Amino acid sequence: MARKVSKIAQISTLALIAGSLPMAFETPAHAETTIGWSLGTYGAPGLIDMPTAEVIKDGELVTSVYGYGKTARGNFSFQIAPQLTAVLRVSTEDGMADDGTALRDRGFDLHWQVLNENGMRPALAIGLRDLMGGGIHGSEYIVATKTLNPSLRGTVGLGWGRLGSEGSFGGGTRPVSDPTGGLNSEAWFRGPAAVFAGLAWQANDKLTLKAEYSSDAYEAETAAVGFDRKSSLNFGADYKINSMVKLSGYYLAGSEVGLQLTVALDPRHPPAPSGLEKAPLPVRPRPAPAADPDGWSGAWTADPTAQPAIQTAVADALRKDGQILDSMRLSADSVNVRVRNQIYAAPPQAIGHTARVLTRALPPSVETITVTQVSNGMPTSSVTFRRSDLERLENTQAGEILAATQIGEAETAGAYVPTEGLYPRLQFGLRPYAEFSTYEKDADLYADMGVELSARYEITPGLILSGAINQKIFGNLDEQTKVSTSTAPHVRSDIAEYQKHGDLALQRLTLAWYSRPAENLYSRVTVGYLEQMYGGVSGEILWKPVDSRLAFGGELNWVKQRAYDQRFEFLDYDTVSGHLSAYYDFGAGVTGSVDVGRYLAEDWGATFSVDRELANGWSVSAFATITDMSSDEFGPGAFDKGVKLRIPLSWATGKPSLATFTPTIRPYVGDGGARVEVDGRLYQSVRNTHMGALYEDWGRFWR
């Protein structure tokens, strides 16, 4: 017995997955070699203050908090592509403000591994630290890292800016970077350069020891707070507490002690096993023709009670499964069901359940089974199976049924029989919420917690009245002292004024109408209190063929700014904003979009976004908006940008759910490049039932 158990213990999921990779999937085996052993104090792969040429695991999201003396940094690192790390950083730098107090700063870094380690060739990376702040961390580097033996890695690099401040040579004077927060590209790789180096040694599974020769002179800190740089050598140790959490200690410059806590969320390693749910109903194969001649001949269609009985049975089975049968079109040889998936984050799983339910309920003559997904009342895509394929391929490799399946445009017309008693449909929800103040230079963080009551009343499919109201329970958002000094119209920068009101604040109250005006077209009109700060009318149209990577959209809004108390009153400001959008699905879960148009402060420009989604529903997207508003007028950061996350609840619990947690992280909330927030934007509502997303999630079909 014991022998067997230990054998099982050896078989970790990782070994399994790695072992099976060469079969079909893209990651080359040597890609593992330069996954970083540690993060530096700036949040990118590194030793201590010096970077390495390593990367973080693809898709990983790492939060690290670092401090020495009275200086602290919080770094949020995303591996946005296998070779590209982005870091958002907030920091408090002791004594570094102009008046000698602590400087509250923020920064954005990019780290790009140009070459992977391969054979004798070291990994090579270049990086930009604080690439748009003009702040005290501004620096650039080129760095090489080589695995010397399985537990030892050496790093050598060349740094500019702050990383070229000790032991530097050549380069003349580094141009002064733009203090307003635009891209300070005029200073990149300019001025004196210096060499840095270091070693990392994995002593065992838990402990990594690090040493580096630093090219950072700590000039500003020495001048401001008497930082004592006795040595160019820094030492550090990382202790891995578990697969998510690491604690690091550093001895800096022969005089200071630093500590760092790192928490890594790997979307590919969910905290709970995925799939804690009810087993699906199995396929029921049809009886032999001799056993049910009427069923096979289609004679059953003459019986007027047949269709209602079948529809009721299917609707009941789907309801138990967490889905809603909107309507059905049934003939002697085919069926098309319109279904709302209310439960499974991966639509193929919902479609797989529906298809199996249908094999159990339909007379044998029905051979063609079409499952149409419905989102906000709009049929968005149809997946068609031959019933005999479902019978033949049940519980086989998911790719086999996919190959026998047709995915196409949903019928928008036809003699569909609606399921009785579904509409009007009223839903209520109550959930806790947390709201936070925006991060401001030289301001504290405030927060409220409370409950949100929401309701949704679907009058007919696609015509939806919905609203949400917040009641604060406790918090201190009302103590914010921030006053917007923006010279632009205060379209977003008065956010603190809104946040001060947490008593029965109407978050939204809208009437929305979704429809399918023509083939490949989707439309939305929303009227009412659209969001916390704006009410008005919003109209949108989207062109998106089911099998197209490309989609186009247009949106036009007339909005009026709401009163700070978020009841029914308005302020004076109103405007027309709108966008033309193009979306492209690059495959492998990566989508990009460009929105060009007029923003809330009547500034014109474009928003660029890249979104990366895994089959388990995790997504990370980065966006930037450049408009004709001057960077002075926008304020710190020069233009609007940030990162949006979507973490599915099902990822965290292993249980099926559509609920997601979707924080947006913006380094600064300014008045430029601001768009009105409207629920139910079309591309997001439609995309995950279209071909690219269905293919990505198809592995869950038989689950």
Added chain:
Amino acid sequence: MSRPLLTALAAAVALSACASDTAGVAQGGASASSTLKAGLALVMPGSEAAQTAPQNPEALAQAALSSVKGPVMLATFEASGATMVFGMVGENGAMRSYNSPDQRGIVLRNGMLAATRGFGEDLMSADTEGVAKLVTSRSAGTAERVQRYLDGDGTERPVPMRCAVSIGQPVSQTLSGIAYSGMQVVEHCEGSGAVVDNGYLVSTKGRVLVSSQWAGPSLGYVMFQSLRD
């Protein structure tokens, strides 16, 4: 700005903490492990034979047989130590789907485990045609087997293995109050970093009566006992 992220972390940690509790199925405790031992003795040559089958699974088996119609399986999960009863809910050719009262599922094809559902990190599908032919005909030989799982990212990944099937001893014994007699057949598989030893007790008609089969990295081995075929 940092707070939403920290909240997310806290939520993820908290949720995971409660989710891990729900993974458990009906706990069988010590008696389950002795059923396992007794069952293994049936299918694995050289294993220590248990003297008598334990009381609890016998009661469970009898209760299941009297309350459930049609084919019934008893399954004991080595990883959790739980014993569960499964009743057949569907039959598609050689494939039989069984569900437990709490709606978890196992799928067997010719007695070979073809899928699990609802346990988390389930066996999505298995190609066992080659080994099934050898096992049910009680003949030695080698064949391929592929088991498939969803990885952490949600993509289906195959685990191909090469298996050697060999024949053990004829055995007659009572387990959970039911008398079984058949031939021991063992299957040793290697591949993709996995080493798997499955064992079967196969009747003269080629039915798998009792078996110990590897379901996957998180479920481990499962002991299946056919209470009513």
